[in-house]
Amino acid sequence: MSRRALICGISGQDGAYLAQLLLRKGYEVWGSSRDAEMNSFRNLHTLNIFKDVRLVSLNTSDLGSTLGLLRQCQPDEVFSLAGQSSVGLSYEQPIETMQSIAQGTLNFLEAIRLSAREIRFYNAGSTECFGDTGDYVADEESPLRPRSPYAVAKASAFWTVRAYREAYGMHACTGILSNHESPLRPRRFVTRKIIHAVASLALGGNERLSLGNLNIERDWGWAPDYVDAIARMLAQDAPADYLIATGRSHTLTEFVATAYRLIDRDWQEFVTLDPELIRPTDIAHNKVNVSKAAVGLGWRPKYYMQDVIAAMLDAELGLLREERNS
Known part of the structure; x- marks a missing residue:
């Protein structure tokens, strides 16, 4: 059964x-x-x-x-x-x-x-x-x-x-x-917010992106x-x-720059910093050791940050095209 x-x-x-x-x-x-x-x-x-x-x-x-x-x-x-x-x-x-x-x-x-x-x-x-x-x-x-x-x-x-x-x-x-992350992540999350802005720009929009602390470091999988x-x-x-986790940490600046680079744009032309978006007690560094999962579960990630961004952007472009054609 x-x-x-x-x-x-x-x-x-x-x-x-x-x-x-x-x-x-x-x-x-x-x-x-x-x-x-x-x-x-x-x-x-x-x-x-x-x-x-x-x-x-x-x-x-x-x-x-x-x-x-x-x-x-x-x-x-x-x-x-x-x-x-x-x-x-x-x-x-x-x-x-x-x-x-x-x-x-x-x-x-x-x-x-x-x-x-x-x-x-x-x-x-x-x-x-x-x-x-x-x-x-x-x-x-x-x-x-x-x-x-x-x-x-x-x-x-x-x-x-x-x-x-x-x-x-x-x-x-x-x-x-x-x-x-993934294309199923709601747009209120910062990663999907970034990808949405980049995809909109790629399709002819002129969307500006407001973000908080770009120096935070995270492990994105x-x-x-x-x-x-x-x-x-x-x-x-x-x-x-x-x-x-992937075992590789990156700053939010790296995430943003990578996303805009995929459409051959300079992120600094489209991103503004908003102090209101900075959390009261944000975490600067977040690094972890994933060796136990590799040994105990036989698990290793297939996607790293750059792969995640590319996959999310591709899906977001498809979604926006469908929305505009509907």
């Missing part, structure tokens, strides 16, 4: 790509969102898998709702990908961020414990939890120094997963993911690569936490 997976947050970038991957592996896939009847599930339609998954509603801040869904679905694996996903927005919505991430993770773990079933659990972590790494390179055992409400919530979820794993012997793990690593984590005999 095929394994059954429940993806909490299936409408998002990672949820949609993970659903596509698991379906290809022969899984029966269930997916949840806060209101399945009102959600358009645009990403599932984009990937042509909307009809292949069973969609249900779930409020992860309600333990009773979570426990009820586990009893209804009876999954073999649960992937917790839901929750407020923007670092910037977490300063405006700190309570929602903490509840949707930290409380949501706790409710899933407690529901799995109470269900007394052998359910494998994946928690979506973030390299933002390390804070500013400075001159050193963080690994899975490095101290967490979160500097945003988002990172605080992710750090809380990370330790909750580890506590339940050690206390109850649960097959529960956290994937500590660096920034990962490809979302489909990362969901492959996520699936591999729950396929392991023993649960463990893994850092998932």
Whole structure:
């Protein structure tokens, strides 16, 4: 019999790509969102898998709702990908961020414990939890120094997963993911915002781009690569936490310059700096060691920053052409 997976947050970038991957592996896939009847599930339609998954509603801040869904679905694996996903927005919505991430993770773990079933659990972590790494390179055992409400919530979820794993012997793990992008990323995220501006310029527009701190350094990867690593984590005999990244960090200036260079333009002619876009406590450096994933999961990224930008730009150009022709 095929394994059954429940993806909490299936409408998002990672949820949609993970659903596509698991379906290809022969899984029966269930997916949840806060209101399945009102959600358009645009990403599932984009990937042509909307009809292949069973969609249900779930409020992860309600333990009773979570426990009820586990009893209804009876999954073999649960992937917790839901929750407020923007670092910037977490300063405006700190309570929602903490509840949707930290409380949501706790409710899933407690529901799995109470269900007394052998359910494998994946928690979506973030390299933002390390804070500013400075001159050193963080690994899975490095101290967490979160500097945003988002990172605080992710750090809380990370330790909750580890506590339940050690206390109850649960097959529960956290994937500590660096920034990962794709054409499914919403345009409110800075990477998609950049790509959209560049694509518009390439098609004859004259769009200006306003950005905040261009000196921040991040490790940008490809979302489909990362969901492959996520699936591999729950396929392991023993649960463990893994850092998932490319191992190569770049400044936002490099990201912007690379994108504009692909259309033979000088980014400095089109980009302005807006102090209002600088976060209260931004992270300057964020470098991580990905050797554990290479050894333990047999996983290595296929796409690096330049590949990610090229793929996103190609998709954005196609989308804009469709929009203008419709």
